[in-house]
Amino acid sequence: MSEPETRVAMFGGTFNPIHIAHLRAAVELRDALSLDVVHMVPAHLPPHRSAPGVSSEDRLSMLKLALADTPGLIADDREIRRDGPSWSLDTLASLRKQYGHQARLLMVLGRDAFLKLHEWHEPAALFDHAHILVIGRPESHEAHCQALEDLVASRRVDSLDALMASPCGSVFDYDQTTAMAISATAIRQTLAAGRSVRYLMPPAVEAFIDHNGLYGESSP
Numbered sequence: 001m002s003e004p005e006t007r008v009a010m011f012g013g014t015f016n017p018i019h020i021a022h023l024r025a026a027v028e029l030r031d032a033l034s035l036d037v038v039h040m041v042p043a044h045l046p047p048h049r050s051a052p053g054v055s056s057e058d059r060l061s062m063l064k065l066a067l068a069d070t071p072g073l074i075a076d077d078r079e080i081r082r083d084g085p086s087w088s089l090d091t092l093a094s095l096r097k098q099y100g101h102q103a104r105l106l107m108v109l110g111r112d113a114f115l116k117l118h119e120w121h122e123p124a125a126l127f128d129h130a131h132i133l134v135i136g137r138p139e140s141h142e143a144h145c146q147a148l149e150d151l152v153a154s155r156r157v158d159s160l161d162a163l164m165a166s167p168c169g170s171v172f173d174y175d176q177t178t179a180m181a182i183s184a185t186a187i188r189q190t191l192a193a194g195r196s197v198r199y200l201m202p203p204a205v206e207a208f209i210d211h212n213g214l215y216g217e218s219s220p
C-alpha cells in the first residue's frame with residue numbers, strides 16, 4: 001500500500017495579536033483534516049493593510065508563546081526572514097518546495113480575507129501551489145463579487161475528500177470550526193481602553209503584552 005500524502009496547512013495572518021479564534025481554528029483543522037502540520041505564518045509587511053503598530057518580532061514572540069506545547073502547530077518566521085511585501089504566493093511556493101509536488105497544501109483563510117482574494121498579488125497563481133480552505137467568520141459581510149466568482153467558481157469542490165484528492169488547485173468552504181466573534185482589532189481597542197482581555201488569548205500572550213506595554217492607550 002502506498003504512503004498517504006503529507007497534509008500541510010498554511011495559516012497566515014497579521015496576528016496583531018494572536019487570539020483564541022486563530023488558535024482554536026488551527027487545532028480543529030489539524031484534527032478534523034488529519035493535518036501533519038499547520039504553519040502559522042505572521043506577515044512581516046502585510047499586503048493591503050497599514051503597517052501593524054507592533055513589530056514582526058513581537059508578533060512572532062506572541063505566536064511562539066501561544067503555540068508552546070501544541071503538537072502539529074508551528075510558528076513559522078519565513079515571511080519575517082524575507083524582504084519586501086509578504087505576498088502569500090511566495091510563502092506557498094516556498095512551502096511547496098519544502099514538501100514536494102504530491103503533498104496536500106492548504107491555505108486557510110477566514111471568510112473576510114477570502115472575500116478580497118481577487119485583489120491579491122497574482123491570485124490565480126496561488127492555486128498552482130495550494131488549495132484554499134475557507135473558514136467561517138461571524139460578522140463577515142458577503143456581497144456578490146463577480147471578480148471573485150470568476151477566480152474561484154470553476155475551482156470549488158463540495159467535500160474534503162474531493163479537496164484532498166489532489167495536491168492543489170481547489171477551493172472548499174469549511175463551515176465546521178467553532179464560530180467566535182473575536183478580532184485582533186477589538187482586542188487592541190479593549191487594551192487601549194484599559195480593559196481586560198483575559199480568556200481571549202493564552203495567559204502567556206496576555207503576560208507578554210502586559211510586560212512589554214503593548215497596545216497601550218496611545219496605540220493604533
Ligand SMILES: Nc1ncnc2c1ncn2[C@@H]1O[C@H](COP(=O)(O)OP(=O)(O)OP(=O)(O)O)[C@@H](O)[C@H]1O
Pocket residue numbers: 012013014015016021022025108109110111112113114135136137138180181182183184185186
Ligand atoms: N474570529 C475569527 N474567526 C475566523 N477566522 C478568523 C477570525 N479572526 C481572524 N480570522 C482569520 O485569521 C486570519 C488572520 O487574521 P488576522 O491576523 O488579520 O486577525 P484579525 O482578528 O482579523 O485581525 P484584525 O482585526 O487586526 O484585522 C485571516 O484569514 C482571518 O480571516
Ligand SMILES: O=C(O)c1ccc[n+]([C@@H]2O[C@H](COP(=O)([O-])O)[C@@H](O)[C@H]2O)c1
Pocket residue numbers: 011012013014015041043046047048049086087088089113119120121122
Ligand atoms: O498575497 C497577497 O496579495 C495578500 C493580500 C492580503 C492578505 N494576504 C495574506 O492573507 C493572510 C490574512 O491577512 P490578514 O490581513 O487578514 O492578516 C495573511 O497571511 C496575509 O499575508 C496576502
